[in-house]
Amino acid sequence: MADFPSKVVTETSSPHSQSSHQGGSSLRGLATSVTTRMDMSFVRSIPAMLMVAETVTGLLHWALIAGANYMDEPAYGWVMFVAVTLWILTTILFLILLLSVPQRLAVVPWAMTVMMYNGVATLLYLTAFLTNAATVNVFKDQNFYGHFGAAAVRPLIR
Template sequence: MAEFPAKVSTETSSPQAASGGGGFHSFTSRYVSMDMSFIRTVPAALMLVEIGLGLLVWALIASSSYTQIPAYGWVMFVSVVFWLLTIFLFLILFLGIQNKMSFVPWPLALLVFNVMATLLYLTAFITNAASVYNSPQGAAAFFAIVVTLAYGASAFFAFMSWRGDGGNAATNTVPA
């Protein structure tokens, strides 16, 4: 008869933990996982800058009488839409939801998002700067160009990530 192993590893759990009834902690660990290392990256810092300064852009425009000049409608649209989308994207990346959605080509999606944000924020900045008539709009124009530069830097890092992921099929298929 075979001998019983000298060392046996056993693990026990409570019925509550086994059934998943551990409250909020079991919910977050099962469905999402906060990626604390993401916060320390340059793209995450740029996203936080974009969120903070984007909020300043639309708040400064909203604090003035922007409805009297139709050009500011475009500035409000661009700043609010990209502010909300950047918050949403930041949460997806921070909570690790992108790992559950492997069908999305994330490097390419981030590249397209940041290039579009850069171009549209540039048009919003030009529109804002051409229509300045008081100091809140002038401050909004300043923050709009800073946000444009931040989205441009994010586009650069997204391009580097996309290129590093094998996004260029020609360099991957041609033997060296």
């Protein structure tokens, strides 16, 4: 026991890490302080699976409209805006939940935030559906009539 203090090393940093903090161009100190942790239990949950399904069908929804000549009818600008915006926001929300951001930002009421997002998204998808369904007959004699008909059904899947 008498020789224990002589075996203790009190050095807390290496010479390489001090040079990077003293004006070096390396970002090692920043990279080591940021830790990303994926929540694998979230990936297997029902909300995550529903978000993945919503992302896939949302991509199909706006791809069907973008693949056709939707500029002939101004109402499809709204449908396209809703489809793309909510697809991007759903993807961002999925990544936020996947990377365990709610555990790091506990000041945000995440349950209320997700509930409000889903409520607003439902209302926007409903308006997009009504707009799309009301104007689909304009394209009845064109080749991509089926695209708009299929896109009108997609918001109902939410």
